[in-house]
Amino acid sequence: DIVMTQSPDSLAVSLGERATINCKSSQSVLYSSNNKNYLAWYQQKPGQPPKLLIYWASTRGSGVPDRFSGSGSGTEFTLTISSLQPEDVAFYYCHHYYDPPYTFGQGTKLDIK
Amino acid sequence: EVQLVESGGGLVQPGGSLRLSCAASGFSVNDYGMAWVRQAPGKGLEWVSSISGRNGGPHYADSVKGRFTISRDNSKNTVFLQINSLRADDTALYYCAKGDRGDYANSWLDPWGQGTLVTVSS
Numbered sequence: 001d002i003v004m005t006q007s008p009d010s011l012a013v014s015l016g017e018r019a020t021i022n023c024k025s026s027q028s029v030l031y032s033s034n035n036k037n038y039l040a041w042y043q044q045k046p047g048q049p050p051k052l053l054i055y056w057a058s059t060r061g062s063g064v065p066d067r068f069s070g071s072g073s074g075t076e077f078t079l080t081i082s083s084l085q086p087e088d089v090a091f092y093y094c095h096h097y098y099d100p101p102y103t104f105g106q107g108t109k110l111d112i113k
Numbered sequence: 114e115v116q117l118v119e120s121g122g123g124l125v126q127p128g129g130s131l132r133l134s135c136a137a138s139g140f141s142v143n144d145y146g147m148a149w150v151r152q153a154p155g156k157g158l159e160w161v162s163s164i165s166g167r168n169g170g171p172h173y174a175d176s177v178k179g180r181f182t183i184s185r186d187n188s189k190n191t192v193f194l195q196i197n198s199l200r201a202d203d204t205a206l207y208y209c210a211k212g213d214r215g216d217y218a219n220s221w222l223d224p225w226g227q228g229t230l231v232t233v234s235s
Contacts, residue, residue: 001175040221042158049208050150050158052223061223093158097219100163100172102148107157 002027002096006105012113019081021108023094028074031098038098041070041079044107045090053092054079086112115139115224117209122229125199133194133229135209142166143187146212146220149194151205152228161207162194166216177203199233206230 003026013019029038037057042050052061054070057077067082081088089112094105121133135147148163162183164171171183182195192209206228212220 038219042222044158049225049227050222051225052213052221055213055221055223091157095158095160095221097221099219101174102160102163102172102219104150104158104160 001101002029002098002103004094004096004103004105006092006094006108008108009106010109010111012111013081013084014113015086016083017113019084019088019110021079021092021094021110023072023077023079023105025075025077025096027098029096029098030074037073037077038096039070039072039077040095040097041068042093042095043088043090044093050093081110084110084112115211117211117224117226119207119209119226119229122207122231124232124234126235127200127233129199129233130195130197131199131231133196133207133209133231135192135194135226137190137192137211140211141187142185142190142192144216146214146216146218147183147185147192148210148212148218148222149183149192150208150210150222150225151203151231152208153202153205156205159205163212163218164192165212165218172218196231199231201233204231204233 039057041054044050149161210222214220
């Protein structure tokens with residue numbers, strides 16, 4: 001099974017500053033036949049279901065602000081929020097869909113400093 | 114508009130069973146992979162099960178294999194999760210989510226329903 005490990009578990013960033021969340025997979029989630037990384041990122045605010053932010057490691061979901069970006073390949077990935085806004089306070093999860101079981105990272109809590 | 118509405122949760126004794134439903138609108142569940150993901154109180158997300166569209170087979174997390182069964186009723190445009198032999202650690206909010214890669218089970222999930230709460234306690 002592929003284990004997804006996020007870092008840090010929590011972080012606090014000042015408004016307008018950059019926030020960076022990392023995700024490492026225990027095996028590569030890059031599928032060689034199509035050169036795509038089977039990796040997604042979600043945002044979850046209190047009392048709400050998760051919302052898709054990024055898929056294929058770097059493609060923004062519909063309606064997602066362009067301050068959110070995803071990068072990385074193989075086993076190491078990063079979610080970056082270029083300029084933190086108050087509405088970005090949430091938990092963030094990475095998720096692989098390479099091979100079942102399609103596991104999630106443990107989550108990262110993002111707060112305002 | 115794509116919408117998912119879960120139901121069927123509740124309080125059940127250890128060893129009991131429930132059947133969770135996920136009613137879909139705005140698309141056909143036959144054409145898309147679908148998934149169940151759960152979240153224990155105050156904890157992170159745990160993938161539980163996925164089913165591909167059409168004739169694809171289901172997949173399960175090891176923690177639920179042999180106890181949970183995912184299925185689909187195309188005529189009702191609904192996905193189900195039959196959960197048996199419930200344990201205290203199955204207590205969670207169960208979300209239904211739509212895959213976005215056509216009928217593949219291995220997909221990112223968008224959108225998600227609001228969830229249905231399962232509480233296992235004597």
